[in-house]
Amino acid sequence: MSVAPKASTPSWPTPPEGGWTADDLDRLPNLPPHTELIDGSLVFVSPQTIFHERTIDFFKWQLQSLAPADLEVFREFTIDLDNQNRPEPDVVVVRGDAVEDTNQTRFPVESVVLAIEVVSEDSVSRGRETKPLKYARAKIPHYWRVENEKGRAVVHVFELEPTTGAYTGTGIFRERMKLDVPFPLDLDLTRIKARREKDQ
Template sequence: MACEASPPDWPVPPDGGWTAEDLDRLPGLHQHTQLIDAQLVFPCPQTAFHERATSFFGQQLSLAVVPGLDILCRFSVDVDRQNRLEPDVIVLREEALTSLDQTRVPAAAVVLAVEVTSQDSLSRDRETKPLKYARAGIAHYWRVENEKGLAVVHAFELEPTTGAYTSVGIFRERMKVSAPFPMDLDLTAVKARRGGE
């Protein structure tokens, strides 16, 4: 008699799918799980490039941030009832942080979302997330990609008449911007693993 493998212990969605509130209530859920279109998106192991780029932008934004704004890495953003995303770095209005026990902030408080792409997130970071961030009114979006071991930043700004993002530049080696506040970044400081992984 063959042994039957027990099914994986996956959370079963309720009718209508999960909501942003559910992420704080589901037992045993990985802390970096996101909600996209009422579906749970579980995190995958990250490359060294991803971690170093996230750390680099978190540190550099923290050094340059102006009064009234704050920086958080890998923190949950409520876009709407069925979308709770977790950018790699966010710049937000500091009044949105009311408690050290807080697990998320509203998208209306976010002025910049930074996503560092990986193989499993490429289409989400290029297509799905920018659309949702733009609809939520997040003024700036930066997508960081690993191009042969070097960080390349695709920067976008919300165009108020269309409500969509427009490109403000593709940056290699050096990134100089004036919004959301002045920054001059040496992108060569983000180092990938050997072999450009």
Template sequence: MSVEPEASGPTYHWPIPPAGGWTADDLDRLPNLPPHTELIDGSLIFVSPQTRFHMRAMRFFEWQLLSQAPDGFDVLREFTIDIDRRNRPEPDLIIAQDDDDDPVGTRLPVDKVRLAIEVVSPDSVDRDRTAKPLKYARAKIPHYWRVENVDNRAVIYVFELEPATGAYTSTGIFHDHLKVSVPFPIDLDLTEIRFKQRPAAE
């Protein structure tokens, strides 16, 4: 009598997309989705485990932006934006107009967003450099920051929406210190995100 081998781990049943793809409303209805699942062009995007750099950068920006935000603004971490029926991305951080009208809402209307910030991970390079900023610009989000790990230091690429073209234009690349006046005055010491270099192996 043969014995079936024991399963080595849990069996996952990934959702099968309907004709035409998923919609923004489906993110609230589908059971057992991994945390921080996004909807891009009707497809579900699952994220990989976060690196320490990614977590430290998000924590830094959340605390610093909250401490510097004036009345009328809010800082949201890992919260989805309702762009359209087929796109509900989740920036790492958002600066938005403060809105207490919907305390149980699971997504933010795109017209409330003033700045979207993406901290680039190895699996999100193309999305954060190309796909997402294109969608954010088309949705008329005024400001976009991309945070990259360069030799264990944070480098911030800052973009502003150019109204004549409807596209983002670069307004600066910041290494050790970031100081901007929009969407409100922000002054950041980026060296606080830095990791020490490990000694080379002998």
């Protein structure tokens, strides 16, 4: 006697009418790590590449060592843009007074000084179009987009233009990245590589 297989129950939550809200990210059970909320929809990320991981680590530690004492640097931490948008920049620099307690899961957008996105194959349109548009509308003053160019990091730097409310490109950096804002820094981008890789 054969037994018909039972219908499987959907493993992902069904969105409510009008979509999910920023608060839902903290309440929904069993969400995959690094789930974002974009326009009321949950966005799940694909497995991280080695380039992505090393690039995030590099910027997190470099910026943390160079940032003034009144700023804090976090990796993969969500920010509240509005009720239907709670993205997770790969690296975010916030004002220190936004860090309230160790159980905190997000930052208000007005505390964000810099958002960095490391573009991966599944996030090209989000990193180049969707997120910078939303970050600019939310008045985040600085945005960096990092691309993988044949295994090397290329950083596209943008600054908010107050009169238009849009980002303007202020530079593209490949080997050395020297800036005065949001604070002085001079970074050797060639250090984003495998430990066993020989220096040229």
